Structures are given as structure tokens and as C-alpha cells.
Amino acid sequence: MATNLTKAPLLRKAATRGYSKLAPVSGIPNYEVKTSTLPNKTVVVAADNDSQIARVSIILRAGSRNETAENLGITHLLRNCAGLSTKNASQFIITRNIQQVGASLTATSDRETISYTLEGTRSAVEKVIPYFTEVATQQVFKPWEVAENTGRLHLDIATRPLQVRAIDLLHKAAFRTGLGNSMFIPKFHIGKISSESLQHYVCENFTSGRAAVVGLGMDEAEVTKIAQSLHLGSGEGQTRPSPYKGGEVRSDKGGDLAFVAIAGEGASLANAKEALAFAVLQRAIGTGPQVKWSARDNGLLSKVVGNAEFASSAINANYSDTGLFGVLVAVPAKNASSVVQSTYKFMKCINVSEEDVSRGKNQLKTALLLEGENGANAIENLATQAVLTGTAHSATSLAALVDSISASDVQQAANKVRSGKLSVASVGNLTGVPYMDEL
Amino acid sequence: MFQRLVLLRRFLSKKPPKPGKPKKSFQETAYDLAGFNKYGLMRDDLLDETDHDVQEALTRLDPDEYDCRVFRILRATQLSLRHEYLPKSEWTKFEDDYFYLTSIIKELHQEQSERKAWESKF
Structure with missing residues (x-):
């Protein structure tokens, strides 16, 4: 008998309308990308795709090409240090709060950039944004917390597949320094990079002119607010050119x-x-x-x-x-x-x-x-x-x-x-x- | 003897007086009376190493600072065995004594209370 109910035209119409109102979980594919630049030269990009998932990224031009011979591998350590205690929040509070709302925080780095990304449902992301900006810009690198991370560096190096090694070495052959720097820490530098070096590297490279804040599934005002609230040093710094050499x-x-x-x-x-x-x-x-x-x-x-x-x-x-x-x-x-x-x-x-x-x-x-x-x-x-x-x-x-x-x-x-x-x-x-x- | 030192240390665990005071304060007098400074020790050297918080704090201590602590304790033990004091010029002065470990222990306690507060909530 229940099946007959849906045959009534009025109900059928209501049902179809109800379903079509929901945007697909992954959002609409042809969203508009809005780009603007703040007075302090931070680039802000917002793309609202109507998804239920919101993602926000703070990305900085601080990848491994900015490393020198003395601090080779520092970006590897830096990305492993995401989530450690910051100026205003401890490691414990950061991880618990992000877990509690069901969001996820990741740090990735490549040869040119390092990025911190927060993802989760819209309400979750909104709740833990303060912790997210802390992690990305207010690092303190407590020496004992950094030291506890050494095991992960060894693990990362040991689990590199040979394909990745080949691409890494290809960059070394092609560019020698700069872009030739590996994305992984050399074994001889594990445990040798101090908290002070990390802090110095962050001060030098985490500046407003080298940063961008990107939101997907968030509206422009929200992303701009996050970008404006970042405590970053001013200036653009310098990226040394890294010409192709070959070898x-x-x-x-x-x-x-x-x-x-x-x-x-x-x-x-x-x-x-x-x-x-x-x-x-x-x-x-x-x-x-x-x-x-x-x-x-x-x-x-x-x-x-x-x-x-x-x-x-x-x-x-x-x-x-x-x-x-x-x-x-x-x-x-x-x-x-x-x-x-x-x-x-x-x-x-x-x-x-x-x-x-x-x-x-x-x-x-x-x-x-x-x-x-x-x-x-x-x-x-x-x-x-x-x-x-x-x-x-x-x-x-x-x-x-x-x-x-x-x-x-x-x-x-x-x-x-x-x-x-x-x-x-x-x-x-x-x-x-x-x-x-x-x- | 050691227990007396510890008791007195507790009494002395307060901030040093403002600089430029001409007369010896009560705290300073008590510090001199305690006597551990005659062995070249500092107040934080007397903290009990069997305590978990102290152990954890020691792992967080700056390596140079840790080495100095070990040196002072070894020297004091040696002196105590020989029933001697350091020459007076080398006694720890009240104004040179600082809480190198207490500050870390305070931070530890803060972390613990933060954890407790979270666990009572969830």
C-alpha cells in the first residue's frame, strides 16, 4: 500500500524537489575562483563550491629550494613539526581540539612551498581555525618536542620508494643547489638541526609577502578574515634563482x-x-x-x-x-x-x-x-x-x-x-x- | 642535614628582592643560613630527582645547564665527604641563584592541569 502513496503527483513532485536541492557532496565542479591581494601582499583565494566539506590552506614560499648547505633538510623537519606546541597552545590541546570536532590538519612541502591544510565539515573548520593559524604561523619548536620527532625522520627516509629517490636525484643532477635540494633530510643532518635554526628559518621565510591563504568551500569574507589575522613578518624576502645546469x-x-x-x-x-x-x-x-x-x-x-x-x-x-x-x-x-x-x-x-x-x-x-x-x-x-x-x-x-x-x-x-x-x-x-x- | 636544607629551600623559593637594596633582606639572611651555598649549590640543585616531574623537567633542561647542575652536585658531594666547604669567594651568592628548573616544572604542572581539565570535559 505504501508504494501507492508515491504515485500521488503532489508527493512525487515534493520528493524530487527535495533531492535536487542538495548539492553533491564533493560540491559543484565549475565554481568561481576569487583572487585578491591584501595590502601586506598576502594572496587570498576563495572558491565556494557549495560542498559540505570546507578546506583551508596556508601556503608559503618556504620549500626546500630555500635551504642552504648548513640547514639542508630543514623543511623536512619543519613539516614533521606541524602540530607541536605553539606560542599560545600546547601540542595536546591542538591535537585534541582538532580531533574533537572531526577536522584534519596536514602539512605538506615540495621544492618551492610548504603548506598547512585544514579540512573538515564547515562547522568543524570554523571552530578550529584559531588552532590552525597557530600551527602554521606561531611555532616555538620546543627542543624536547623536536627531538622526539627524530624517529619519524628516519621512518620517512627508510620508506622512500626508489622512484622518489630517482626524481630527487634527477633534481640534484639538473639544478645542483636550490631546486636540486632534496625534499628529505640527509641522514647526516638528523638530530643536528636545532630549534634555533628552525626558528630562524621560519622568521626568514614565513613572511606575508611569501604567503597565500586559500579556501575551498568557504566564502571570500571568511578566507580574507583568516588571512588578515595571520601574525607573519612583513616583506617578501628573496628566492635565489636556481638555473638549470644538467649533469x-x-x-x-x-x-x-x-x-x-x-x-x-x-x-x-x-x-x-x-x-x-x-x-x-x-x-x-x-x-x-x-x-x-x-x-x-x-x-x-x-x-x-x-x-x-x-x-x-x-x-x-x-x-x-x-x-x-x-x-x-x-x-x-x-x-x-x-x-x-x-x-x-x-x-x-x-x-x-x-x-x-x-x-x-x-x-x-x-x-x-x-x-x-x-x-x-x-x-x-x-x-x-x-x-x-x-x-x-x-x-x-x-x-x-x-x-x-x-x-x-x-x-x-x-x-x-x-x-x-x-x-x-x-x-x-x-x-x-x-x-x-x-x- | 639534607632534610633541613630542603625545608629551608622551600622557605626560600621566592623571588629575589629588587636590586639596589642596601640592607640584607630576611630572605637573604635565611639563604646564607641554609648553608647549601657554601657547597656551591643552587636552590634548584636540591630538588628531589626521584620525583617524576623533576625527572621530566631534567630531560627538557638545556644540555649546558644540565652539565652545570651535575658538576655542582658532584662537587658538593665530594666536599661533603671531605667535611669541607668551598673557599668563601666561590660560595653561591643569593643574587646569582636562579630557578633554572622550577620554571620548567611550573610549565609541566600547567600542562598536567590542562590535560586534567580536558579529560574531565570529555
Whole structure:
């Protein structure tokens, strides 16, 4: 009998209206991104996507490229120190309060930036914002709390996969210092970095001119209020330029596989069109299988290397003043010689056809949109753009921009890599991996 | 002897007087009477190391400060065994004595009360 009830037209209408009123949990995808700059030069980005989840990020240009030889690895320690006691709140109170409302606080860092992100339901985020800003800007680094963190540094280093090592070493080979600094602390610096050094690093790099505050699922006024309440030093400081140099780094670690990364100079974030052209080229070369359980992608590199046993993915990293573009291959030690040789040869004569470009564009658009669907990725992208370029675009508008990239733009990008100096980094079992001068 | 010192220490655990006072204050007189300064000790050196809070505070102490504390205690033990005092010029002066450990213990107590308050709430 109950089923008959819904057949009454009036009830049916009410039911449909009720459901359609709810925004999807992940929010609407084509939200508007509002960017502004405060008088103290902090960039504020707000994007309200009607999601029930709110995310807010404080991001600073204080990544590992700002490290010097004396404090190498300090950003690794710094991101592990997120959540320790601050000027006005203890570690205990910070963690308990954030847990109690069901929010989550994370700190991530890359070569250029370090970011603190708070996520949770809207009401939860609103309640613990004061603790969040404390964690991001009011650190005190009590020596005994920092010392207790040493175990985590060892764990982080020990659990780095070789792929990550290869990319790290590739940066070292390509840039030497600055962008060449690893995102992980070198073993010889564990326990050697004092609280004073941490405090000094924070004072120097955590300034209002190097910061951005980004909110996703929050309205502009709220985000601006957070940005205005931050206690940051004034000024913009200086980021030392880190030009591409090129070279080779090898790290013999044994095992069955060799991981070899080969790359040349790519595009900087400052040139959005070139950066997108490189992103298309990356997809055209191939970023691993797109079909589950298949062994090979149908990218350019797979076609060149042929039937040998190997796996590969193209790499595209964009930084504020330069970039890195190349490929990473994983290969059993016994086949390494031929695969590395043909990969290197491929990098020296990359050639893309119209079809490759359109496949690359399609794949890139899908990847951008899929990534944008996940709020955590979306805010990370917005934040990085905001702090490095001063503006931010949503995934939807970036995907629309991909259409404007022509085949000749991509060919130009390929030409830049082809004609430039290459860098090679290899890690793992290197018995069969040729040296760069033998390639 | 030691117990007397501890009792007196409790009595003396107050802030030193404002500088520029000509006459010896009652506190200063009591400090000199207590006698531990003749061994070159400071007030916080007398805190009981079997106490958990003191143990925790010692782990938080600046390493240099900790080394100085150990040195002073060893020297005092040695002197006490030999029934000797330090030469008068090396006695700890009231104005040189500061609470290097008490401040940390106070912070510890604050943390504990914060924890207790939270646990009574949730």
C-alpha cells in the first residue's frame, strides 16, 4: 500500500524537489575562483563550491629550494613539526581540539612551498581555525618536542620508494643547489638541526609577502578574515634563482631493478601556455597504462623501446622560474643497457605528430578534471598557483585552456628538450646502466 | 642535614628582592643560613630527582645547564665527604641563584592541569 502513496503527483513532485536541492557532496565542479591581494601582499583565494566539506590552506614560499648547505633538510623537519606546541597552545590541546570536532590538519612541502591544510565539515573548520593559524604561523619548536620527532625522520627516509629517490636525484643532477635540494633530510643532518635554526628559518621565510591563504568551500569574507589575522613578518624576502645546469648522479643500491630518470629543462609556471604545452607533451609520451592490468601505455616512448620488459612514465615539473621535463623508466638490471640507451636516444629526437598531440590533450583534460574532482587535490593546485603566480585557476578553466594549445606549441616544447642539455639520475641495481658519456 | 636544607629551600623559593637594596633582606639572611651555598649549590640543585616531574623537567633542561647542575652536585658531594666547604669567594651568592628548573616544572604542572581539565570535559 505504501508504494501507492508515491504515485500521488503532489508527493512525487515534493520528493524530487527535495533531492535536487542538495548539492553533491564533493560540491559543484565549475565554481568561481576569487583572487585578491591584501595590502601586506598576502594572496587570498576563495572558491565556494557549495560542498559540505570546507578546506583551508596556508601556503608559503618556504620549500626546500630555500635551504642552504648548513640547514639542508630543514623543511623536512619543519613539516614533521606541524602540530607541536605553539606560542599560545600546547601540542595536546591542538591535537585534541582538532580531533574533537572531526577536522584534519596536514602539512605538506615540495621544492618551492610548504603548506598547512585544514579540512573538515564547515562547522568543524570554523571552530578550529584559531588552532590552525597557530600551527602554521606561531611555532616555538620546543627542543624536547623536536627531538622526539627524530624517529619519524628516519621512518620517512627508510620508506622512500626508489622512484622518489630517482626524481630527487634527477633534481640534484639538473639544478645542483636550490631546486636540486632534496625534499628529505640527509641522514647526516638528523638530530643536528636545532630549534634555533628552525626558528630562524621560519622568521626568514614565513613572511606575508611569501604567503597565500586559500579556501575551498568557504566564502571570500571568511578566507580574507583568516588571512588578515595571520601574525607573519612583513616583506617578501628573496628566492635565489636556481638555473638549470644538467649533469649525472648515480646511486647504486642493489636489488633487481634500475630506476633511471632522464630529463632536460622544461617550462616555468610563469609561462602558462608553455607549461600546458609541456603537460600535453608529457601525456603524448605516456604516463603509464590507462587501462587497468594492461602492461603498456600507447605513448611514444613505449613504441620506441619496443617489446623489452620495462615500465615508464613521463615527468613534468614546473617551478616559478624553470622546469624539468623528462621520463622515468624502471627496468630489470639485465635489460637496463638497451632500454636506457633507446630512452636517451628518444629524448634526443622527440617528435610528436598531430594525433599524438590530440591524444595528449584528451588525456590531460581527463586527468585535470579527475584531479579537480578531489577537493584535497583541488586546493593543493589552487594554493600552489596562488603562492607562485599570484593568481589561481580551477581545474575546469585549466581544462578549457588545454584546447587552446596547438600542435606547434607542443612541437616547440619537444624541440626545447631535444636541443637542450640532458640530465640523468639512476638508482637501484646499476650494473647494466650505462654512464651518461657512453650514451 | 639534607632534610633541613630542603625545608629551608622551600622557605626560600621566592623571588629575589629588587636590586639596589642596601640592607640584607630576611630572605637573604635565611639563604646564607641554609648553608647549601657554601657547597656551591643552587636552590634548584636540591630538588628531589626521584620525583617524576623533576625527572621530566631534567630531560627538557638545556644540555649546558644540565652539565652545570651535575658538576655542582658532584662537587658538593665530594666536599661533603671531605667535611669541607668551598673557599668563601666561590660560595653561591643569593643574587646569582636562579630557578633554572622550577620554571620548567611550573610549565609541566600547567600542562598536567590542562590535560586534567580536558579529560574531565570529555
